Amino acid sequence: MVRWRLKSMLADELFCPSAPGPRRLTPWRRLQLAVTRSIESWPPAVFEEPFYRPPLPGAPLFVMDPVAIHEVLVHQAETFVHGALWRRITRPIWGRGLAVSEGAEWARQRRLAAPAFRPAEMKQFGPVASRAAERLLKRWRLQGPEVVQDVYEGALLWAFDAFVDSFFSPGKAEGLERNELLAHLRGLLKQAGTMRLSYFLAPDAHHDGRPSPAAANLTAFRQGVRRLICASLENGGSNLTRSLTTDPDLLEDNVSGYLAAGHDTSAVSLAWAVFLASSDLSIAAALRAEAKSVIGEGPLQPEHVEQLVSTRQVICEALRLYPPAYMMTRVCTGDARLGPHVLKSGDRVVIPTYALHRHRRWWTEPDAFKPSRFAPSASPPDRHLYMPFGAGPRICIGAAFAITELTAALATLFRSARFELAGEPPWPITDLSLRPLGGLPMKITIDGEVP
Numbered sequence: 455m456v457r458w459r460l461k462s463m464l465a466d467e468l469f470c471p472s473a474p475g476p477r478r479l480t481p482w483r484r485l486q487l488a489v490t491r492s493i494e495s496w497p498p499a500v501f502e503e504p505f506y507r508p509p510l511p512g513a514p515l516f517v518m519d520p521v522a523i524h525e526v527l528v529h530q531a532e533t534f535v536h537g538a539l540w541r542r543i544t545r546p547i548w549g550r551g552l553a554v555s556e557g558a559e560w561a562r563q564r565r566l567a568a569p570a571f572r573p574a575e576m577k578q579f580g581p582v583a584s585r586a587a588e589r590l591l592k593r594w595r596l597q598g599p600e601v602v603q604d605v606y607e608g609a610l611l612w613a614f615d616a617f618v619d620s621f622f623s624p625g626k627a628e629g630l631e632r633n634e635l636l637a638h639l640r641g642l643l644k645q646a647g648t649m650r651l652s653y654f655l656a657p658d659a660h661h662d663g664r665p666s667p668a669a670a671n672l673t674a675f676r677q678g679v680r681r682l683i684c685a686s687l688e689n690g691g692s693n694l695t696r697s698l699t700t701d702p703d704l705l706e707d708n709v710s711g712y713l714a715a716g717h718d719t720s721a722v723s724l725a726w727a728v729f730l731a732s733s734d735l736s737i738a739a740a741l742r743a744e745a746k747s748v749i750g751e752g753p754l755q756p757e758h759v760e761q762l763v764s765t766r767q768v769i770c771e772a773l774r775l776y777p778p779a780y781m782m783t784r785v786c787t788g789d790a791r792l793g794p795h796v797l798k799s800g801d802r803v804v805i806p807t808y809a810l811h812r813h814r815r816w817w818t819e820p821d822a823f824k825p826s827r828f829a830p831s832a833s834p835p836d837r838h839l840y841m842p843f844g845a846g847p848r849i850c851i852g853a854a855f856a857i858t859e860l861t862a863a864l865a866t867l868f869r870s871a872r873f874e875l876a877g878e879p880p881w882p883i884t885d886l887s888l889r890p891l892g893g894l895p896m897k898i899t900i901d902g903e904v905p
């Protein structure tokens with residue numbers, strides 16, 4: 455721990471958080487890890503070569519070559535689809551909604567939802583996310599000016615508040631039992647993140663029926679979502695509920711899905727960003743100074759978000775080192791060729807985003823925390839090598855929202871608080887998203903009263 459702290463204080467030394475990387479393992483150990491901690495089972499080739507095919511019959515092809523990634527996600531996106539496993543995992547929450555649909559039905563739903571996520575309109579959600587971060591600071595402050603808290607747990611509360619207030623008429627959904635809805639959502643995400651044998655072995659029909667036996671929280675969650683939608687519509691609706699009401703059958707499926715897609719991903723991103731920024735004292739100081747000079751003492755305004763340049767760089771670098779969606783999978787539905795590899799219908803492809811973001815061929819100092827990679831003066835990384843939100847037609851619809859809310863929240867937290875690791879350095883583990891194993895306990899020191 456002492457070495458950890460000292461390292462982070464040396465100004466000219468880059469901070470390299472401990473995390474899984476290329477390492478040699480016995481085949482048996484690799485197989486064991488593949489079930490529970492997939493990124494730890496990836497062999498060195500996934501971090502070093504453009505392609506890798508595990509020596510097992512029917513194993514997927516790992517693709518780390520940017521040209522081939524473009525083929526899979528963009529150029530031949532209609533040939534490379536999500537496939538049955540994806541549908542089985544996501545269907546209990548998404549029903550027939552956007553993330554589960556394919557082809558013309560997917561395009562129709564994406565068009566319906568698009569107006570609610572226009573990047574230009576996301577600015578308005580910066581203040582909403584900042585207020586949610588202030589509520590979190592107040593919750594911590596109630597326990598004293600210096601407390602040890604799990605920052606990941608706090609970030610889960612923040613992400614839920616920021617999402618509900620942004621997309622369902624802020625302040626109007628107060629009567630809803632938020633905590634209850636959040637508890638059901640977390641239960642569901644946990645179940646979906648636990649790989650079950652039935653995902654692989656049982657036929658599609660087994661996964662079609664709802665409520666699924668595996669999702670005990672599903673009925674209560676859906677009722678909560680229904681109340682959320684009603685409360686929003688009774689108050690005139692939001693861009694999201696209004697654009698989706700043109701197809702009422704799908705409204706509930708999609709609202710459930712958006713909540714699920716945007717909740718844990720945003721929460722882990724904020725937690726990792728707090729951890730990384732506070733581990734490098736000069737970066738922590740720069741964030742604090744930026745927040746104080748751009749936002750000042752009052753509430754964050756929509757135009758502040760784009761001025762928080764250093765804060766956004768930390769968010770982008772946190773999403774590189776710890777991409778919540780640590781891999782993407784596709785199934786080939788026809789004949790295709792990726793580099794030297796010939797694929798036929800049914801072959802599976804993995805794009806291992808976590809390894810791609812630390813790939814030895816494509817990045818200098820791949821494991822180092824270096825937000826300046828994303829400075830306005832630096833050349834931007836290739837869009838098929840840096841993909842926290844995916845790429846091509848199925849790129850994350852909430853990407854602009856996520857960057858806005860995360861930038862606003864990180865600046866709000868660093869304006870009023872200092873964070874210091876209170877336990878062992880966190881280790882990323884693969885659940886539904888890449889989360890810190892055992893949470894992220896940190897000592898939080900808050901200046902005075904939270905505005």
Ligand code: HEM
Pocket residue numbers: 552553554564711712713715716717719720723777778779782783841842843844845847848849850851852853855856
């Ligand atoms: C840091 C936060 C987030 C990360 C890292 C993230 C990541 C991703 C990724 C990688 C994909 C593409 C998956 C694939 O191609 O297989 C995706 C899709 C999606 N995301 Fe996000 N996401 C985040 C936040 C959000 C938020 C806040 C929302 C909703 C407001 C959202 C809604 C969606 C939806 C609906 C899709 C499916 C799009 C489609 O299939 O057309 N995400 N996300």
